[in-house]
Amino acid sequence: MTIDQLTKVAVIGSGAMGHGIAQILAMNGYEVTMIDISEEILQKAKEKIKWSLDKFAEKKRIRREDADVAFSRIRTTTSYEKAVKDIDLAIEAAPEKMDIKKKVFAKLDSIAPPRALLASNTSTLSITEMGKATKRSDKVAGMHFFNPPQLMALVEVIKGDKTSQETINTLAELAKKLGKTPVVVRRDVRGFIVNRILGAVFNEAFWTLRRGEATKEEIDASVKYTGGFPMGWFELADFVGLDIAYEVGEILYKAYGERFKMCREIINPLIKEREFGQKTGIGFYDWTKGRPRIPFNLSDEYNVDRSWAVAVNEAAWLIHDDAANPEDIDTGMKLGTYWPSGPCEYADRTGLDTIFSKLKELHAKYNMEMYNPCSLLEDYVNKNWIGKKAGRGFYQYGV
Numbered sequence: 001m002t003i004d005q006l007t008k009v010a011v012i013g014s015g016a017m018g019h020g021i022a023q024i025l026a027m028n029g030y031e032v033t034m035i036d037i038s039e040e041i042l043q044k045a046k047e048k049i050k051w052s053l054d055k056f057a058e059k060k061r062i063r064r065e066d067a068d069v070a071f072s073r074i075r076t077t078t079s080y081e082k083a084v085k086d087i088d089l090a091i092e093a094a095p096e097k098m099d100i101k102k103k104v105f106a107k108l109d110s111i112a113p114p115r116a117l118l119a120s121n122t123s124t125l126s127i128t129e130m131g132k133a134t135k136r137s138d139k140v141a142g143m144h145f146f147n148p149p150q151l152m153a154l155v156e157v158i159k160g161d162k163t164s165q166e167t168i169n170t171l172a173e174l175a176k177k178l179g180k181t182p183v184v185v186r187r188d189v190r191g192f193i194v195n196r197i198l199g200a201v202f203n204e205a206f207w208t209l210r211r212g213e214a215t216k217e218e219i220d221a222s223v224k225y226t227g228g229f230p231m232g233w234f235e236l237a238d239f240v241g242l243d244i245a246y247e248v249g250e251i252l253y254k255a256y257g258e259r260f261k262m263c264r265e266i267i268n269p270l271i272k273e274r275e276f277g278q279k280t281g282i283g284f285y286d287w288t289k290g291r292p293r294i295p296f297n298l299s300d301e302y303n304v305d306r307s308w309a310v311a312v313n314e315a316a317w318l319i320h321d322d323a324a325n326p327e328d329i330d331t332g333m334k335l336g337t338y339w340p341s342g343p344c345e346y347a348d349r350t351g352l353d354t355i356f357s358k359l360k361e362l363h364a365k366y367n368m369e370m371y372n373p374c375s376l377l378e379d380y381v382n383k384n385w386i387g388k389k390a391g392r393g394f395y396q397y398g399v
């Protein structure tokens with residue numbers, strides 16, 4: 001399936017992500033059918049799309065008549081048979097449970113034409129596993145949009161063990177046609193790029209709090225005001241949802257072991273009380289009166305180099321695992337989470353030797369795997385690939 005042949009798409013699940021994905025597809029000329037388990041849920045999803053299209057039109061980001069045409073391109077049904085029988089692509093955005101995803105993929109495979117590609121918007125689950133539920137694993141891939149899909153520019157396109165390069169190319173092209181920037185995750189690794197690197201900085205912050213070295217306000221103020229990140233790590237965890245952060249943390253721990261050792265003492269009490277952050281009104285912070293105020297005067301109490309050190313280390317692991325290249329890692333962090341810089345370009349500016357020494361120092365002090373420098377980093381430092389000043393680091397300069 002090439003991008004020019006692709007016109008009809010089914011979106012499976014019309015919740016927070018599904019309705020947004022359906023909307024951007026329709027805004028870009030695709031015929032879309034949304035599937036969900038009840039007419040009532042589908043009706044709500046259509047109302048949300050209508051509201052969002054109205055906002056786009058009010059803000060003059062699209063013309064009124066284009067908003068109306070986009071809306072008319074979206075159909076809804078609870079019947080897989082009706083929705084899927086002549087599609088070119090299905091994008092699944094059903095709940096994040098492997099048993100549900102597998103059932104959905106098996107059903108899609110049994111009804112959709114053999115040419116159709118099947119993509120999942122999963123944040124963490126294995127694309128290879130979903131592919132195994134079908135007889136077309138070469139046509140199954142990840143297409144991970146960020147929330148809200150109408151506004152966020154990034155899409156991670158993920159290759160399962162059997163996914164063909166043609167499938168990846170077509171989905172990356174589709175992301176571009178939707179006005180997004182695709183980054184390719186070449187191996188089906190847990191956390192893909194963005195959630196994996198975020199997982200590393202969250203863990204560093206949680207353990208720092210646990211050791212009593214800084215308060216959450218001190219860490220967040222330093223990350224935000226000194227580091228130039230849009231939110232502190234505790235504020236961001238609350239914003240993402242601590243239930244989701246916890247689940248992703250578990251998956252990363254299962255996949256990578258001690259390097260992602262979770263600080264359960266910090267997160268478990270909140271999970272137990274169902275204090276999940278912004279959506280429940282309370283988490284690390286109280287959100288009942290709006291966004292928490294992070295005091296500016298605490299912004300020198302945590303050394304943000306530590307966040308960068310673990311982020312760079314995880315970026316090195318992604319490259320070591322042949323899962324992503326430095327450009328895609330940097331693009332992912334800048335567009336997926338609005339980081340002021342990607343970790344690889346940051347490392348090249350700061351010096352890989354400096355970061356390597358920082359990691360060694362932290363590893364010696366705390367004896368935790370997250371600080372143990374990746375062998376790729378050590379290899380680069382030994383070759384004097386230490387960044388911009390040497391003409392070569394994660395990137396090559398001056399050629």
Ligand SMILES: NC(=O)c1ccc[n+]([C@@H]2O[C@H](COP(=O)([O-])OP(=O)(O)OC[C@H]3O[C@@H](n4cnc5c(N)ncnc54)[C@H](O)[C@@H]3O)[C@@H](O)[C@H]2O)c1
Binds near residue numbers: 037096097146
């Ligand atoms: N919410 C986020 O911030 C976010 C970001 C990126 C990726 N994701 C991923 O996107 C997927 C969907 O997440 P969400 O937040 O939109 O969830 P959601 O709970 O808001 O929506 C899921 C929808 O799927 C429907 N559904 C359940 N079983 C179904 C079935 N068998 N067939 C069709 N529809 C079914 C539900 O009724 C619901 O409307 C998950 O895999 C999640 O990990 C979520």
